[in-house]
Amino acid sequence: MSGVLMTGGSGRLGRELQALLDLHCPPRQELDLLDPASIERALDRLQPDLIVHAAAYTDVARAERDHLTCWRVNVGGTQALVRAALKRDLPLLHISTDYVFWGDTGGYREEDPPGPVRNYYALSKLAAEAVVVALPRYLIVRTSFRAREWPHPAAFHDLYTSQDYVDVLAPELALAIQHFGDIPIGILHLASERRSALELARQRRPDVRPASRLEAEVALPADISLNSERWKQLKVQWTS
Ligand SMILES: NC(=O)c1ccc[n+]([C@@H]2O[C@H](COP(=O)([O-])OP(=O)(O)OC[C@H]3O[C@@H](n4cnc5c(N)ncnc54)[C@H](OP(=O)(O)O)[C@@H]3O)[C@@H](O)[C@H]2O)c1
Numbered sequence: 014m015s016g017v018l019m020t021g022g023s024g025r026l027g028r029e030l031q032a033l034l035d036l037h038c039p040p041r042q043e044l045d046l047l048d049p050a051s052i053e054r055a056l057d058r059l060q061p062d063l064i065v066h067a068a069a070y071t072d073v074a075r076a077e078r079d080h081l082t083c084w085r086v087n088v089g090g091t092q093a094l095v096r097a098a099l100k101r102d103l104p105l106l107h108i109s110t111d112y113v114f115w116g117d118t119g120g121y122r123e124e125d126p127p128g129p130v131r132n133y134y135a136l137s138k139l140a141a142e143a144v145v146v147a148l149p150r151y152l153i154v155r156t157s158f159r160a161r162e163w164p165h166p167a168a169f170h171d172l173y174t175s176q177d178y179v180d181v182l183a184p185e186l187a188l189a190i191q192h193f194g195d196i197p198i199g200i201l202h203l204a205s206e207r208r209s210a211l212e213l214a215r216q217r218r219p220d221v222r223p224a225s226r227l228e229a230e231v232a233l234p235a236d237i238s239l240n241s242e243r244w245k246q247l248k249v250q251w252t253s
Contacts, residue, residue, distance in 0.1 A: 017190065018061035020044060020094070021068030025160060026108065029183035030067070034190060037061060046090025052097045063193055064098055064105045066091065066145075069138070076134040087137035092144045104150035106193055108186075111157040111175070111204065113139045116234020119173055119207060123155075123200040123243060131234065142200075153200045154189060155239060158182045161217075167224035168214035175204035175238040176213065189244075192251055201247075207238035 021027040022038025031038060037059045044055040046068060056064075069087050070076060076083035091107070098105050112135040113127040130136045145151050157176035185203055189196065214221040226233040 016059065016061040017063045017065055018055065018059050019065040019067055020046065021066070021108075024067060024071070025179055026158060026183060026186070027067050029179050030065075030187055030190070033184060033187040036065070046086050046093065049093040049097070052093050056097050056101060056103070061103065063190075064094065064103055065108070065190055066094055066105055067108045069108075069141075071134065073132055073134045076137070077132060080133055083133055083137050084140075087134075088140045088144060091141040095144055095147055098148060102149075104152075104193065105145060105148055106152045106154060106190060107141070107145045109142055109153050109155045110135065110138050111155055111237050111239050113142065113155065114234075114237060116237035119236025119238040120240045121202070121238070122240045123202055131232065150198060152189070152193060152196055152198065154186065154203050155200065156182060156186065156203045157237070157239070163214040163218040163221060165214070166222060168209075168211040168221045169226040169229075169233070170209050170211040170223040171235065172210045172226040172233055173207055173236040173238050174210055174213065175207050175241065176210075177205035178217065181205065185244075185248075188248060188251065192247075195251075196247060201244055202239040202241045203244045204239040204241050207236070 017036050019027060019036045019038050022031055027038060039055045045051045070083045114121045115129050127139055130139055142153050145153055158179040159176060161178055161180050189203060211223050
């Protein structure tokens with residue numbers, strides 16, 4: 014890995030990755046996904062060998078009210094980035110989400126068919142994946158993370174996930190970026206072990222009380238966990 018340009022450097026994941034790796038992260042004023050010319054300019058200036066695409070419209074609730082912006086950023090923006098990468102024969106590592114799955118059976122593997130999706134954000138992320146596969150060299154990394162602290166007084170005992178805290182998963186994602194060239198082209202699931210949201214919450218906030226996902230205002234998945242066996246096998250060779 015030499016020059017890596019990452020979009021979304023100011024985001025939750027982007028900030029953690031910047032603390033771990035030497036990355037070029039143009040701010041939105043210099044690389045706006047809604048402005049293809051700014052993407053071209055940033056790539057010409059920085060001349061990266063790899064693009065990590067971590068920027069996205071991530072506000073799930075707002076996306077329901079503003080389909081257009083969500084789609085333009087997540088699908089149109091990814092398409093503009095892919096076009097610019099194609100022109101320069103650049104590879105791209107795309108950050109995607111567990112929410113491309115419906116979330117009833119859990120344990121999703123890379124080869125499982127995605128969808129249907131539960132919300133507009135998830136739809137746009139699924140469409141973005143379809144855009145990325147136009148590249149000859151790409152890696153779609155599906156993951157799921159949350160802020161360093163559990164923010165709520167309660168957590169669902171009946172919602173299973175392989176999500177983890179961003180400071181736990183960022184080093185894993187950094188390893189994937191460093192070893193981009195050693196990972197087969199395609200999709201990679203990179204998450205933690207399956208457990209309930211309550212178990213996850215109690216790791217950082219022991220006094221969290223149990224709640225049921227059935228009490229939530231929106232329909233939530235019962236088990237959205239990803240199977241990360243492929244990743245575990247891959248990384249053994251770099252970490253042992
Ligand atoms: N958080 C999760 O639970 C989760 C789970 C699975 C996957 N993901 C994926 O992981 C990635 C990072 O998520 P995150 O939670 O770290 O995101 P985040 O904190 O919401 O940050 C979003 C990033 O995207 C940038 N961005 C938004 N619109 C842009 C535009 N038009 N042009 C350029 N940059 C733009 C933002 O820049 P500004 O600072 O300028 O707004 C910010 O750096 C995303 O692809 C997301 O879909 C997230």
